Amino acid sequence: MVKVSVIKGDGIGPMIMNSTLRILDTVNDIFNLNLEFIDTPAGDNALREYGSPLPRDSLGKIKNSDVCLKGPVGETAKDVIVFLRQELDLYANIRPFKSFKGVKTFWKDIDFVIVRENTEDLYRCVEDIGVDHAVSLLVITRRRTERIAKIAFDLASRRKRKVTIVHKANVLRSYKFFRDVVLEVSRSFRDIVVEDMYVDNVAYQLIVNPWRFDVLLTPNMFGDILSDEAAGLVGSIGLTCSANIGDNFGLFEPVHGSAPDIDPRFANPLGQILTASMMLEWIAYKRNSRDFLKASTIIRESVEKILDEGKILTPDLGGSSTLDEVTEHVIQHIKEKLI
Secondary structure, eight states: OEEEEEEOOOTTTHHHHHHHHHHHHHHHHHHHHEEEEEEEOSSSSHHHSSSSSSOHHHHHHHSSSSSEEEEEOTTTIIEEEEEEHHHHHHHEEEEEEEEOOOOSOOOOOOOOOEEEEOOOOEEEEEEESSSSSSEEEEOOOOOHHHHHHHHHHHHHHHTTSSSEEEOOTTTTTTHHHHHHHHHHHHHTTSEEEEEEEEEEEEEEEHHHHHGOOSSSOOHHHHHHHHHHHHHHHHTOOOEEEEEOOOSOOEEEESOOOOTSSSOOGGOOHHHHHHHHHHHHHHHHHHOOOOHHHHHHHHHHHHHHHHHOOSSSGGGGGGGOOHHHHHHHHHHHHHHHHHH
């Protein structure tokens, strides 16, 4: 049994999560994955219904589960995902960006990963707010920088063997410390090409020459901002997924937000579905399970097939299809692959 705590979230979250659960139910039945889904209220809706954005019962469900699958949360994101990252020590935020052949963009053959330190920097939320001032403490520690650096270098060793350290060392000594600690760690990875770059130059290079990057290693806030820019390179933030990983637990979520201004019937569920595929891949490696890996692969390949065909697409991708139509099409492709 694999217990999956499920946060449906806000805005488009419940509908894209229900779509994703239908996909997971399909592969669960096909591969006998023995997944158990546990409804875990959190977010703006939970605040209205229970008086807390992350009720104690929900936190208990997450801690007692094997993995968490999360939808986008609205204005209470700080009280939900930022809190969970720190409470569960989910220090590595892995955000892959790869082109889909069927998605029209100005950029082709994009393939890089942002590895974002997830528990400190300005998002540590150590603040003092007064009538005439606001102060936020930027926290960078050696231990947490060393461990995220090792994640980035290990990942690069399985990819194109290059790590770009993103920082602002010319202005803030805290980011110089981050860079220097990562460079110390790099000495144990002699086969990895290492470069360091100011974050503003990275933002520019992502537009003019994104193919130069393999693994981008960032402090917390820079990784958050650059991820949205990177999503534009692959055609839609609605296609992007991410993992929040600690030593023993993983929480998986799409990069995009709750999009309260979008009609949920026409929301793009593919980012959430790809997030589920990423989750299954993580479980596969944790449990050394070929079936979980097969399920992860078939979901991703079915999404790629839909995008390549270009017939059943939501409005953000230039189509007019509904969320339900896209979901049915994904399920159809999954079943066809097994015939």
